[in-house]
Amino acid sequence: MNRSPISRWRWVTWAAIAIHFSTFLLLGLFRHWGYLSSLNDLGVFDQAIWSTLHGEFLLNTSNLNQPINWLGFHFNPVLLLFVPFYALSPSVEWFVLAQAAALSLAAWPIFLLASRVCQSGKAGLLWALIYLVNPFLLNAAAWDFHPVTLAVPFIALGLLAVEKADSRLLFLSCLPLLLIQEHLGLSVAGFGVLWWLRNKDWKTAVSLISLGTAHAALVLGVIMPAFSPTGSHLMLGSGPDQLSRYGWLGHSISEAAQTLLTHPLAVIQALILQTDGASYLGLLLLPFLGFPLAGSAFLLPGLPDLLANMLSANPMPRSLFAYHSVTLVPVLTAAAIYGTRRFALRFNKYTLTQLAGLVATVNFATGYIFAPLPLPGAHNIWMPTHFIHWPDPSVQTIRAAVGSNASASVQGNIGTHFSQRRDIYLYPNKVGKAETIILRLESPTTRLLPPDPSMVSTLAGHLQMSPTDYLASIHCLLASKTYGVLIWEAPWLIFAKGAPKGETEREIETRLMRLREQWGLGPKEETQTPAECKG
Numbered sequence: 001m002n003r004s005p006i007s008r009w010r011w012v013t014w015a016a017i018a019i020h021f022s023t024f025l026l027l028g029l030f031r032h033w034g035y036l037s038s039l040n041d042l043g044v045f046d047q048a049i050w051s052t053l054h055g056e057f058l059l060n061t062s063n064l065n066q067p068i069n070w071l072g073f074h075f076n077p078v079l080l081l082f083v084p085f086y087a088l089s090p091s092v093e094w095f096v097l098a099q100a101a102a103l104s105l106a107a108w109p110i111f112l113l114a115s116r117v118c119q120s121g122k123a124g125l126l127w128a129l130i131y132l133v134n135p136f137l138l139n140a141a142a143w144d145f146h147p148v149t150l151a152v153p154f155i156a157l158g159l160l161a162v163e164k165a166d167s168r169l170l171f172l173s174c175l176p177l178l179l180i181q182e183h184l185g186l187s188v189a190g191f192g193v194l195w196w197l198r199n200k201d202w203k204t205a206v207s208l209i210s211l212g213t214a215h216a217a218l219v220l221g222v223i224m225p226a227f228s229p230t231g232s233h234l235m236l237g238s239g240p241d242q243l244s245r246y247g248w249l250g251h252s253i254s255e256a257a258q259t260l261l262t263h264p265l266a267v268i269q270a271l272i273l274q275t276d277g278a279s280y281l282g283l284l285l286l287p288f289l290g291f292p293l294a295g296s297a298f299l300l301p302g303l304p305d306l307l308a309n310m311l312s313a314n315p316m317p318r319s320l321f322a323y324h325s326v327t328l329v330p331v332l333t334a335a336a337i338y339g340t341r342r343f344a345l346r347f348n349k350y351t352l353t354q355l356a357g358l359v360a361t362v363n364f365a366t367g368y369i370f371a372p373l374p375l376p377g378a379h380n381i382w383m384p385t386h387f388i389h390w391p392d393p394s395v396q397t398i399r400a401a402v403g404s405n406a407s408a409s410v411q412g413n414i415g416t417h418f419s420q421r422r423d424i425y426l427y428p429n430k431v432g433k434a435e436t437i438i439l440r441l442e443s444p445t446t447r448l449l450p451p452d453p454s455m456v457s458t459l460a461g462h463l464q465m466s467p468t469d470y471l472a473s474i475h476c477l478l479a480s481k482t483y484g485v486l487i488w489e490a491p492w493l494i495f496a497k498g499a500p501k502g503e504t505e506r507e508i509e510t511r512l513m514r515l516r517e518q519w520g521l522g523p524k525e526e527t528q529t530p531a532e533c534k535g
Helices: 005-033 039-053 077-088 093-105 107-118 121-132 135-142 147-164 167-177 184-199 202-227 253-262 264-274 277-288 291-311 328-347 352-369 393-402 412-418 459-463 467-479 504-518
Strands: 408-410 424-426 436-440 483-489 492-497
Touching: 005 093, 005 107, 005 121, 005 135, 039 077, 039 093, 039 412, 039 424, 077 093, 077 147, 093 107, 093 135, 093 147, 107 121, 107 147, 107 328, 107 352, 121 328, 121 352, 135 277, 135 328, 135 352, 147 167, 147 184, 147 291, 147 328, 167 184, 167 202, 184 202, 184 291, 202 253, 253 264, 264 277, 264 291, 277 291, 277 328, 277 352, 291 328, 328 352, 393 412, 393 436, 393 483, 393 492, 408 412, 412 424, 412 436, 412 459, 459 467, 467 504, 483 504
Parallel strands: 408 424, 408 436
Antiparallel strands: 436 492, 483 492
């Protein structure tokens, strides 16, 4: 009996998915256990779910140094799906598991889509592999968990639904997107336009467009401002770039929309000439050899994410090493599948499988070069001191000694291990007010330079302060009359209000001098101590 093209290659595809999932599940766990996760990424979601279980709905304290509801920062109701898992076992490992599963499983609808379009299971496998090894996807999988990664399989499933002309499957794919991120309602509207272009069904198209635009208006214009401490979207503010990515467009949704509609040429000029927008587009298209441009209709669901990344005053969303472009990967893959079909039909020189093999070769090459893994010749941006890590038993000891009710100012790269509490802040914020200060005097990465906190994968990025200021602040704490050393078990250093002074200060000073040498900071200089440390 003849088997379908899909059945011949489906088990190979599932094997690739399983390998991908296992690799990035372990990578995520090793990163967290190796103190490469961040309080203001993974720790935010940990505190939000833990606090929901303890009577404070989606609480966040570290981003603005004050208690806020996380929905005022990002609209991520999907986080509530983790509440029952936290009721069983409150652990950030649930987030790591969910992210690895979501990104890997999205390869299956890509396989089904490509197999239908190319009429070849082998081509379907190649396109699934192209998706799995895309450098943007690999680097997103290596980041701390972010809810937007959960959208990826639903976007891939929605693209398959459009190809199959299955309106029910499309609605089932789009509805979860509305609960994942504030701007994904516009992606749903994009699916509506794509559905009309492909299937000429105006009822389904209008329903999706109306649903998506109404959701975006409600969330961005009403719900998020209601939860925001400023009364407006926090990223439309006038503070640091991280919190005012779109403030240059206006300080409200209506002002930003008016700028986009009334000054489109000035905005385009800013995107192309004054930012790295052109190079960002090139990086997105390069692994696909530009073929998505020939299947441009399938790019429509990704336009909101593309615009959000390009319009950001903070360049990080356009980085190949960040997570912000992850939802574009299935969209670009689908557009490239249709683009190669158009190319093959026009020139009749290459088969669809040959073109898929060519794109796969380029994706494997770029994926390898920029892989966040300890491979020979790979960029490996995180550069951990060791690749394999296991849970540190000291964490449980410190949690017990500090207690879950104490407010804490915690070093950025260890904050996720202590974020299940009512008040937690990124060190050195709230020093002088926090009851405890939790530090770990050791670099989690061999990438010590540059000493710029905006470089997320460096020591400064993990500390969220320059190493020089970090060491100076600890000297200050040792001289403080407010704090004493509660625990000193190298590399762990925990200060607490009212803890007695002892003989450990001299040993800690020796450790600080050794770190200064290891980190290449030169001899200690007499510098002004941070204001937060005084007293």
